[in-house]
Amino acid sequence: MKIALLPLVLYAFGSFGQTYNPFYASLADACNQDTVNQNLVTFESFGEKQVGSTELENTYDWLYNAYVSYGYTDIQEDQFFASGVSTKNLVVTKTGSVYPNTYVIIDAHYDTKNGPGANDNGTGTVILLELARLLENVDTEYSIKFIHFSAEEDGLLGSLNYVNDDVITTNMDIRLVFNIDQVGGTTGMTNDIIVCERDESPPAANNAASAIATTELANCIEFYSALNTEFYFAYGSDYVPFMNNGEVVTGLYEKNESPYSHTSQDLIVNMDLDYLFQVTKGTMGALAHFVIALDEVSLSEFDKSAIKIYPTPSDGNLSIETDRLVGQKANITVFDISGKIIWNHSISSFGPKEQIQLNNLNAGSYLMTVESEEQIYRRKIVLE
């Protein structure tokens, strides 16, 4: 639970420029609601997770073992003292293939206050687990740090300690900090909006970049989940020590704020698991966007001979040439700039050269995907 100190400011959402990515959509669709729910049941079962408690230690061990089971090897136990009591952040690093020394941090606190904290912040915790599970085998351009902070409820002490002892001392190059805190919604309410949080506080130098990242976050939520978005200012969670240090931050928080946070009733039964799953999917799409996740199949696109779609620009009569799909069933889909499917065609047995007519579409830029069961190719096309 967070206490707002400034008045509510809402902005109308407008999508511009950023395109829907079918691979990020496939990652979002790969999120498994049963896995997410089972992890949340386990989280809740550990009970109240105060700093210094066995319950918090048990939760830490469970998280640690989950990352091991997913195949991660770079797992850092970040020990520190919160008001004289020893506790640990868990920091799991996945190295990027293009920018190995530049990090996208996605974080969630795993300590709780006055209850098991299924929503605050079991929800953020299990989202990180699900994304890490799915991304372990996915190549990403930027490195990712999955960080589970302790002592958030004691005054953001885990993140403050991490910024002071790990970020500043190593001059860590951080592309973005993406904080997930309390995104389970409230049972009995219509939970269909997620709040995207941006930095509107001093220092001001990093605020514009936070606004851009948060607009991109909102776009991704709308592309890759069923949720709508609103903007609000970032406050009262683990991104604060980062933004005070000049880093670029963004975050997610539920729209229908739970009345049960920091009580014994912060339980799964009092939140909305379908909402949590939609937040998970949107977060997956957003993280894939921020780290630039690379589809292995799309890597083969660099082999330009794999598929030719021409001419571009085109008057609407397009040829598709490939020897990779011959004899296979394939779907051709055209997306507009906002990610909406505007044309779709299925071919039961792809030939070496297929011709399609898009003469009825308006002039402009589109994304075309040509997809068989095993492969997907995508190209930008321009119609005159």
Ligand SMILES: [Zn+2]
């Ligand atoms: Zn929280």
